[in-house]
Amino acid sequence: MDEEKKTERKRKRFAARLKSSKGITCTEVPGPNLVLCNGGQATGLEKSAIFSLIKENGISITLPKYIAEKGETYSFLVFNTKEDALLFYNTFNGKAKADNKGTPLYMNFVETVPNKDIICPHENPKGLLLLNDFITQEEEKAFIKLFDWNPECNNLKNRLVKHFGYEFRYGSNDVDLSSPLIEKIPEECDILWKRLEEKGFDVGVPDQLTVNKYSPGQGIPSHVDKHSPFGGTILSLSLGSDVVMDWKHHSGKYVPTLVQARSLLVMQDEARYDWQHGIQPRTWDPVIENRVENSTKIKVITSDTVPRETRISLTFRWTRSGPCECEYKTLCDSVEKVSADNLENEVASNLEELHVHQVYEQIAGHFSTTRHKPWPKVVEFMQGVPPGSVVMDLGCGNGKNILRRDDIVQIAGERSSGLLSECKEHIHGIGAADCVRLDLLHAMLRDNTADIVICIAVIHHFSSQARRLQAVSTIHRLLRKGGRALITVWAKDQTKSNYLLKSKQDQVNETQAETQITVGGVNLPVHENRTQFKHQDLLVPWKLRKVSENKLSNNPENTLLRYYHVFEEGELDELCKQANFTIENSFYEEGNWCVVCKKK
Amino acid sequence: MKLITHNMLTSKCLKGVMTGYPLAINATDVKVKEVDFNPEFITRVIPKLDWEVLWVAANSIGHGEGLPKTLEPKFEEDEDLLKRVHKVLLEVEVEEGNLTCPESGRQFPISKGIPNMLLTEAEVQ
Numbered sequence: 001m002d003e004e005k006k007t008e009r010k011r012k013r014f015a016a017r018l019k020s021s022k023g024i025t026c027t028e029v030p031g032p033n034l035v036l037c038n039g040g041q042a043t044g045l046e047k048s049a050i051f052s053l054i055k056e057n058g059i060s061i062t063l064p065k066y067i068a069e070k071g072e073t074y075s076f077l078v079f080n081t082k083e084d085a086l087l088f089y090n091t092f093n094g095k096a097k098a099d100n101k102g103t104p105l106y107m108n109f110v111e112t113v114p115n116k117d118i119i120c121p122h123e124n125p126k127g128l129l130l131l132n133d134f135i136t137q138e139e140e141k142a143f144i145k146l147f148d149w150n151p152e153c154n155n156l157k158n159r160l161v162k163h164f165g166y167e168f169r170y171g172s173n174d175v176d177l178s179s180p181l182i183e184k185i186p187e188e189c190d191i192l193w194k195r196l197e198e199k200g201f202d203v204g205v206p207d208q209l210t211v212n213k214y215s216p217g218q219g220i221p222s223h224v225d226k227h228s229p230f231g232g233t234i235l236s237l238s239l240g241s242d243v244v245m246d247w248k249h250h251s252g253k254y255v256p257t258l259v260q261a262r263s264l265l266v267m268q269d270e271a272r273y274d275w276q277h278g279i280q281p282r283t284w285d286p287v288i289e290n291r292v293e294n295s296t297k298i299k300v301i302t303s304d305t306v307p308r309e310t311r312i313s314l315t316f317r318w319t320r321s322g323p324c325e326c327e328y329k330t331l332c333d334s335v336e337k338v339s340a341d342n343l344e345n346e347v348a349s350n351l352e353e354l355h356v357h358q359v360y361e362q363i364a365g366h367f368s369t370t371r372h373k374p375w376p377k378v379v380e381f382m383q384g385v386p387p388g389s390v391v392m393d394l395g396c397g398n399g400k401n402i403l404r405r406d407d408i409v410q411i412a413g414e415r416s417s418g419l420l421s422e423c424k425e426h427i428h429g430i431g432a433a434d435c436v437r438l439d440l441l442h443a444m445l446r447d448n449t450a451d452i453v454i455c456i457a458v459i460h461h462f463s464s465q466a467r468r469l470q471a472v473s474t475i476h477r478l479l480r481k482g483g484r485a486l487i488t489v490w491a492k493d494q495t496k497s498n499y500l501l502k503s504k505q506d507q508v509n510e511t512q513a514e515t516q517i518t519v520g521g522v523n524l525p526v527h528e529n530r531t532q533f534k535h536q537d538l539l540v541p542w543k544l545r546k547v548s549e550n551k552l553s554n555n556p557e558n559t560l561l562r563y564y565h566v567f568e569e570g571e572l573d574e575l576c577k578q579a580n581f582t583i584e585n586s587f588y589e590e591g592n593w594c595v596v597c598k599k600k
Numbered sequence: 601m602k603l604i605t606h607n608m609l610t611s612k613c614l615k616g617v618m619t620g621y622p623l624a625i626n627a628t629d630v631k632v633k634e635v636d637f638n639p640e641f642i643t644r645v646i647p648k649l650d651w652e653v654l655w656v657a658a659n660s661i662g663h664g665e666g667l668p669k670t671l672e673p674k675f676e677e678d679e680d681l682l683k684r685v686h687k688v689l690l691e692v693e694v695e696e697g698n699l700t701c702p703e704s705g706r707q708f709p710i711s712k713g714i715p716n717m718l719l720t721e722a723e724v725q
């Protein structure tokens with residue numbers, strides 16, 4: 001009896017606390033929704049723990065939907081019926097363990113739960129076809145047996161890979177047509193083309209196959225299959241596990257699609273040539289629902305998740321030679337080559353969308369775990385800002401350069417919504433600091449309003465000379481007469497910074513041809529991290545790591561490519577002069593060129 | 601979004617828009633969050649504001665009470681006024697709603713306290 005009273009007291013105390021600190025209203029009237037008061041993402045409670053609780057205790061209810069918000073110590077369960085919720089509550093409230101220390105888990109009924117569903121407003125890419133249940137379960141088993149080779153044979157960073165017909169070369173993303181492999185595509189695959197033909201798709205017979213084996217947690221970075229070495233159709237057969245594949249277009253469209261086990265994915269036209277696709281390195285995928293609302297079909301990315309299993313994918317391609325003849329130019333490697341400096345505005349903007357904006361959105365959460373300290377020189381500059389000044393931090397990222405000062409106005413502008421919401425949290429409690437989502441090239445702020453502008457590690461993400469100048473000119477426009485700016489960019493010369501790894505430098509000098517990626521007719525080399533820059537315009541890999549238990553674990557990584565224009569000595573000064581600034585100070589600091597300049 | 605920020609926002613970058621200022625506020629959720637009062641700071645900031653724009657903005661979201669339409673000289677000696685300005689500039693926050701360009705009618709959503717001022721390529725000058 002005492003125990004029960006104690007539980008009741010605890011449960012009610014939690015309800016009051018949730019109300020006062022989180023605005024969550026608990027109710028004594030049972031319904032289908034429960035809040036788990038002391039178990040959530042931040043306490044390490046996982047959906048699987050709840051599910052095994054239900055299964056192990058033999059309770060016959062439909063598994064609920066689990067909603068856990070990032071950083072919170074509570075979570076929600078949505079049951080199919082009030083009766084299911086009540087049964088769960090009666091069985092586990094105050095009795096189930098919230099953690100391995102044995103703390104009891106307390107729960108309350110709630111009327112509403114947060115809606116974390118995201119509606120995807122875009123249709124699937126044109127030319128993308130998903131043929132579900134293309135093979136039977138027996139056929140799937142036979143394929144897995146055929147291709148599930150000895151894992152020691154080949155290791156490509158985070159997946160296992162094997163080739164047939166021709167070897168796919170990962171550096172140049174093509175094949176060497178002069179040296180075919182002895183092993184051709186196994187004839188067991190012939191049923192696939194026959195079946196496609198029966199369904200009315202006469203695509204012929206491919207001559208190259210790449211088999212990849214992905215464990216849960218492994219992914220593949222966004223990419224387009226290089227145009228010129230391969231034909232207009234690419235097929236992908238999935239075995240063993242469903243997975244969510246993300247599709248990205250340079251217009252900013254982002255479309256996750258469910259690729260089921262035993263499905264055949266056919267990529268043609270836009271999907272083949274003008275979209276990038278990739279798989280995020282996760283052990284789970286969001287549940288994607290197709291709903292009908294107001295008689296239109298919409299795709300909803302729910303907050304519910306399903307675990308991934310080991311997945312084997314068979315990618316079939318048709319090799320070809322000569323330049324690509326597609327009509328999509330942004331991702332084509334056969335467009336007439338141009339120098340990056342003179343990029344057309346549209347091409348530059350597409351390049352930045354794919355290799356700057358989308359990358360920052362993806363790495364937002366990871367970024368803050370590694371970039372939480374502002375640079376000393378920026379702090380020093382910000383500390384010297386006179387009281388009463390209006391400061392604009394353009395490209396503020398997660399807000400690490402915003403000082404906890406209450407005697408200056410600090411407007412933090414950023415394009416990435418992910419970084420900006422972190423910035424918003426970061427500036428919480430700073431009286432005169434505020435966030436705006438904006439693009440530096442079209443910053444929707446009034447002329448002559450800022451006393452100070454800081455623009456830290458931003459201008460090097462603009463991919464043409466004209467756009468870099470436009471960015472610096474915007475800073476000039478926003479400043480009052482006599483106002484000052486601190487601008488920093490990444491330097492091409494890294495010899496005086498900690499960025500270089502001596503051992504790696506020696507190693508790389510001897511290695512073979514570098515990887516290149518073509519965007520809008522520009523060949524962009526992929527940089528080897530921690531080595532000296534050899535080019536001014538390049539893609540720098542960003543490795544996503546999984547954050548677990550607040551430590552960066554060494555689990556498989558996903559590599560995203562960020563575009564950079566690294567600056568030569570004097571180049572930033574020249575840009576500032578062209579924008580009509582007077583240079584007050586110009587210096588090199590830890591691999592960056594920095595300029596303090598003044599509006600005349 | 602605080603009103604200090606609103607005072608500096610414009611939609612001038614929109615194609616065909618001349619001044620794009622001030623943006624009209626349509627708020628569906630306004631919160632007041634307490635911030636330490638710093639009279640010297642407020643005194644320094646007031647001259648940098650477009651006062652009338654602040655006055656209209658504050659009234660449009662129901663927080664204009666006690667704010668004079670025009671600013672008297674020697675305002676810095678009126679501590680009550682400084683406190684009121686402090687409140688509308690820094691404590692009042694538009695959490696949800698939108699901003700509307702006075703010329704084109706283009707709306708910019710404010711969500712979770714952050715105004716989204718991004719434009720599409722087709723919209724820029």
Ligand SMILES: [Zn+2]
Binds near residue numbers: 273324334
């Ligand atoms: Zn092409």
